[in-house]
Every structure is written in C-alpha cells, then in structure tokens.
Amino acid sequence: EIVLTQSPATLSLSPGERATLSCRASQSVSNYVAWYQQKPGQAPRLLIYDASNRATGISARFSGSGSGTDFSLTISSLEPEDFAVYYCQQRSNWLTFGGGTKVEIK
Amino acid sequence: EVQLVESGGDLVQPGRSLRLSCTVSGFTFDDYTMHWVRQAPGEALEWVSSISWNGYSTGYADSVKGRFTISRDNAKNSLYLQMNSLRAVDTALYYCAKDLGPFYDGIGYYLDSWGQGTLVSFSS
Numbered sequence: 001e002i003v004l005t006q007s008p009a010t011l012s013l014s015p016g017e018r019a020t021l022s023c024r025a026s027q028s029v030s031n032y033v034a035w036y037q038q039k040p041g042q043a044p045r046l047l048i049y050d051a052s053n054r055a056t057g058i059s060a061r062f063s064g065s066g067s068g069t070d071f072s073l074t075i076s077s078l079e080p081e082d083f084a085v086y087y088c089q090q091r092s093n094w095l096t097f098g099g100g101t102k103v104e105i106k
Numbered sequence: 107e108v109q110l111v112e113s114g115g116d117l118v119q120p121g122r123s124l125r126l127s128c129t130v131s132g133f134t135f136d137d138y139t140m141h142w143v144r145q146a147p148g149e150a151l152e153w154v155s156s157i158s159w160n161g162y163s164t165g166y167a168d169s170v171k172g173r174f175t176i177s178r179d180n181a182k183n184s185l186y187l188q189m190n191s192l193r194a195v196d197t198a199l200y201y202c203a204k205d206l207g208p209f210y211d212g213i214g215y216y217l218d219s220w221g222q223g224t225l226v227s228f229s230s
Binding site for chain 2: 001032034036038043044045046049050055056087089091094095096097098099100
C-alpha cells in the first residue's frame, strides 16, 4: 500500500497570503496525484489531477506541482472560501488518500 | 446535472451485514469506473473499493478485503456495497463517487463527483 503523508497538519494563514501544502508518497507514484478540498458538512471537491491539471471550474489561484514522491498544492492568495481541509490522493496503485491539511484563518 | 444519491446506512451491531446503494443520474453510468470512499467522524478520507465500468475489475482496501463486496447494475444506474462482518471501526460516512473521465479517456481513478454520503454507525 502506498502511504501519502501530508504536511503540515494545520496551516494558519490570513486572507491574501500564499499557502503551500505538501504531500509525500512512500514510493514513486509518477504524476498520478490529485488534490481535493473539503469544507465542513460537504463532500470533497476535486481541485487538481495528474499533479498539475486543474479540474473544470477551479480557480487559477490553485496550482499543483511535483512528480515521483513529492508534490505540492499552492493557493496563490487565500480567499475566505479557501479555508478548508485539503487531501492529496494517488492512483498509481489503486487509491490512497493523505491524512489532510487544515488551512485555518490566523 | 450529475447526481449521486447513497442510501442504506443504518445503526447496526458488530458482526451484522448491511448493503449500501448509490443511484446515479446525469451521466452515462456504464462508461465510468465507480468508487466507495468513507470518512470516520473527524477523520481523513479512506478509499474503500472501486469497480470498473463493466464490473469485471474490482479493488479493495486491505481493511475491508474479504468482508466487503462492490457491485453494480448498469441497467439500474446503481452501485452497491455489501458489507459483512461489520466492526465498530467501520463506523463512517460512506460516499460513492464517479471517475473524472469515462473508461476510454485514460484519466480514471480521480473522483470528480461525489454523493452526500450515507452514515453507518454502531450500537453497543
């Protein structure tokens, strides 16, 4: 099983600041990584797939990068609606999700 | 509009069985791989199982292998999860989700549409 480790667990930032979230895989997953956003009481929403492709309707302030074992999600300038929990997911060997990063208002 | 509606969640006793259903609309169901993902209260997402568009290929997380069975009925636009020998650790909100692209597009196993989930919890 491929394990995904996300860091930090919590990120405290102010609106307008840049957020950088990390996801590390226990073995190479090529570029087969997605990122999801989840708000309380809601289902997850796909943001990024294949490491760097934005899903339909996703703002350009969200960007993804990485390959192999190290990946990142960047939110260029935080909007109030961006404060949420973010998960990475790999599809190289079935599916696994990371433990999540909570982006909270400082 | 794509819609996925889960049902079948209940309060159960350990060791019992439960069958979850997911009825979909708004897309060509038999073109898509489908998935079950669960989330225990306050915890992270956990992949449970996936089934290919034609039902011929299935996969399971180690935590449910041998106890859970995924299936689909393309004529009824429905996805199922048969859960046997339930344990307290199976307590979670169970989501069904569809693949990002149809099976012939090569961008499978990313989940772009999700239901609102059905809750499985345990009584002592």
